Amino acid sequence: MAVFTAVSLDDLHQWIKQYPLGQAVGLEGISSGIDNSNFFLNTEHGPHSGQYVLTIFENLRFDQLPFYVKLMAHLAERGIPVPAPVPNTDGDLVVALHGKPAIIVSRLQGSSQLDPQPVHCAEVGRMLARMHLAAQDFALHQPNLRGLDWWVETAPAVLPYLSEAEAALLRSEVAYQSEFAAGATYADLARGPVHADLFRNNVMFEGERLSGCFDFYFAGVDTWLYDVAVTVNDWCVDLATGVLDAARVRALLDAYHEVRPFTDDERAAWQPMLRAGALRFWLSRLYDLHLPRAAELLTPHDPTHFERILRERIACPAPNLP
Ligand SMILES: Nc1ncnc2c1ncn2[C@@H]1O[C@H](COP(=O)(O)OP(=O)(O)OP(=O)(O)O)[C@@H](O)[C@H]1O
Ligand SMILES: N[C@@H](CCO)C(=O)O
Missing domain, CATH: 3.90.1200.10 (Aminoglycoside phosphotransferase (APH), C-terminal lobe)
Structure with missing residues (x-):
């Protein structure tokens, strides 16, 4: 199970108010991945039909994240199909959750193709x-x-x-x-x-x-x-x-x-x-x-x-x- 930091909907109740997404209405841990804790997150509203992924970084520090997260934002703005990070109302893309850096990004649809043609x-x-x-x-x-x-x-x-x-x-x-x-x-x-x-x-x-x-x-x-x-x-x-x-x-x-x-x-x-x-x-x-x-x-x-x-x-x- 690749959720290393436990998070509940209750934990998000206050925290998510800093985002323009309404309340969190669904949260499900994602089992794959070996570096971070990832969750599918559904919210009341938001630009991506309320469908997001919440990532809590287990190994990377705040100061190590801007290059990666801003690159995703840059690519998403130019129409490349990558997760778009959602800024909070202060414009921050990376915020603390349970003392660790966290981001909310748009959820991509589809699934992996492990037998590519x-x-x-x-x-x-x-x-x-x-x-x-x-x-x-x-x-x-x-x-x-x-x-x-x-x-x-x-x-x-x-x-x-x-x-x-x-x-x-x-x-x-x-x-x-x-x-x-x-x-x-x-x-x-x-x-x-x-x-x-x-x-x-x-x-x-x-x-x-x-x-x-x-x-x-x-x-x-x-x-x-x-x-x-x-x-x-x-x-x-x-x-x-x-x-x-x-x-x-x-x-x-x-x-x-x-x-x-x-x-x-x-x-x-x-x-x-x-x-x-x-x-x-x-x-x-x-x-x-x-x-x-x-x-x-x-x-x-x-x-x-x-x-x-x-x-x-x-x-x-x-x-x-x-
Ligand atoms: N934006 C997204 N939209 C949809 N699914 C996502 C998104 N981000 C991550 N996932 C899902 O979460 C899983 C884990 O994500 P990711 O690979 O980034 O985690 P990780 O812990 O960094 O893993 P690893 O280091 O093993 O690649 C992915 O396999 C994918 O199924
Ligand atoms: N793609 C790497 C894992 C790190 O994401 C590997 O297969 O070794």
């Missing part, structure tokens, strides 16, 4: 390109906190837990990515705010139509191509082997390219970037498994899935960018 991948590619363009003029800046600096700093902490073969792969891949990131091709890549965690479980579909995406809490400024690589590594793989499915890759990349054409520098950087996207999640999963934070709440994800993907990307070139 090319048609779903095309929707994801199109939306990702629209999101990159819409975020270009976002005023706040925060680097990708799970980027190269974090890999270099974190790899030594997990090395003692690895087999010889795993440790050799991790060391050589961090070295490879450091060299790649120091090169001229990398420096010329387009960049801006990126989602950086656009996995299947963070996107909603109604039938074949993408109805929204959420979980912006790993967002940061990085190359757009990195975001594409992270997305392809999840949406277009065979989960058992990590092998890419060419039809899904084509669908996602072609749809992205139609909205925001890839550049020659991006074509040159594509294969290393897919490896970067695999390394990031292998390392974060290793870190969560072997060095769990005191406040870590549920079972970590399996690191070997991304080790397999990384080995596969090194051994076998992916379909090229259009």
Whole structure:
């Protein structure tokens, strides 16, 4: 059960008066999710037909939230289907509830598509390109906190837990990515705010139509191509082997390219970037498994899935960018 802070309708009676939503009339804990406490919240009125999600942040502090929450607001205002944060009557998007930071956002309709077909991948590619363009003029800046600096700093902490073969792969891949990131091709890549965690479980579909995406809490400024690589590594793989499915890759990349054409520098950087996207999640999963934070709440994800993907990307070139 992923509700770590208990909340009742009674608790909300006074608290919700700071919002232009009327009284809370329904509150139901959401069982998935491992970082935060989430609730479906129904209110008497409000711009989203009274249908909201209340999130209480279990690990992020107030000062860590503006980049993520304002980015969601920025994207929602530009028509990207992301949860729109609701301001209270003082204009604040993040407020305290039971002493922790909390937000109310619009509820997205639909459900996850965990067995995506090319048609779903095309929707994801199109939306990702629209999101990159819409975020270009976002005023706040925060680097990708799970980027190269974090890999270099974190790899030594997990090395003692690895087999010889795993440790050799991790060391050589961090070295490879450091060299790649120091090169001229990398420096010329387009960049801006990126989602950086656009996995299947963070996107909603109604039938074949993408109805929204959420979980912006790993967002940061990085190359757009990195975001594409992270997305392809999840949406277009065979989960058992990590092998890419060419039809899904084509669908996602072609749809992205139609909205925001890839550049020659991006074509040159594509294969290393897919490896970067695999390394990031292998390392974060290793870190969560072997060095769990005191406040870590549920079972970590399996690191070997991304080790397999990384080995596969090194051994076998992916379909090229259009
Ligand atoms: N705006 C929203 N509209 C509809 N459903 C939502 C919304 N936000 C979150 N959810 C639901 O809540 C669940 C948990 O949300 P989320 O993934 O953001 O939680 P989390 O604790 O940050 O999880 P994790 O870190 O595992 O991704 C989602 O799987 C989704 O079903
Ligand atoms: N998408 C991440 C979890 C953090 O949201 C993973 O699969 O490791």
